[in-house]
Every structure is written in structure tokens, then in C-alpha cells.
Amino acid sequence: MTRLLEPPEGRQVFTQAFEPRPEHIDANGHVNNVVYLGWAQDLAIAHWDSLAPAEARAQWAWIALRHEIDYRRALLLGETATGRTWVADTAEGPRFDRFIRIDGPDGAMCAQVRTTWVLIDQATGRPKRVLPWMLEMFA
Secondary structure, rough: OOOOOOOOOOOOOOOEOOOOOOHOOOOOOOEEEEEEHHHHHHHHHHHHHOOOOHHHHHHHHEEEEEEEEEEEEOOOOOOEEEEEEOOOOEEEEEEEEEEEEEEOOOEEEEEEEEEEEEEEOOOOOOOOOOHHHHHHHHH
């Protein structure tokens, strides 16, 4: 990715704050790259959990298939990051893309992630086509 990710106008965006802890800081004095990936996953799960009814959460699960991540600005201990996420407006069978941007307190992008998730039927453990109501729920 070369351009900064921004949600399309009118797209529903889920937001969550992240506070770096001392164990998140690496030898370079800033939040370790792996922590951003964990935050991206936490943000995606929290977004699904905030919208999906309990029966849907019991029936369906999401697994990450691929992550593409860019890093731009170091996040330091004592700073608060804001994570934003939104999803693509279409799915490809069981897959859909999710976009995540984590910004520092100054609004500058620290990390951004384009990630592909796969819908799983929890009873069978098998991928299933993303249902139209799911895309509508995220839109």
C-alpha cells in the first residue's frame, strides 16, 4: 500500500482507543510492530462483536487469511492511539477485506492494515459465503 487508507464517504467506521503498555515498547523505544497487528485483530473482533447479534456470533467466526501492514510513525509510551476500521463493500465468496488505520494523538498514521478475513461456520469449521446481511450490517 502506498496511499493512506481513509474510509469512503458515508461508510460506517468503528473506533477504539489503544494505550501502549511498557511491555509493548521494543528496543527502539516505540511500540513494537507485532503489537500493531494484535491491535488490528482486536479492533476487527470488537467491531464484529459490537454489531452482530449473539446468535450470529455463536454461529459464525472470522479468521484472518492475510495481513498487509504499513508503518509510518512511531507510537511512544504515554501516547494514546486511535484505531479505526471499516470493511469493503463487496465480498468474494467467504472472503472480504477489512481496512484498519491506527493514528497517534496528533492524527498522524502510525500503522495501517489491509486484511482479508474468511467467514467460518463454527459448527463445521468450514468457510461459508459472506451473507448479504453481514455486508449491510458493516456498511
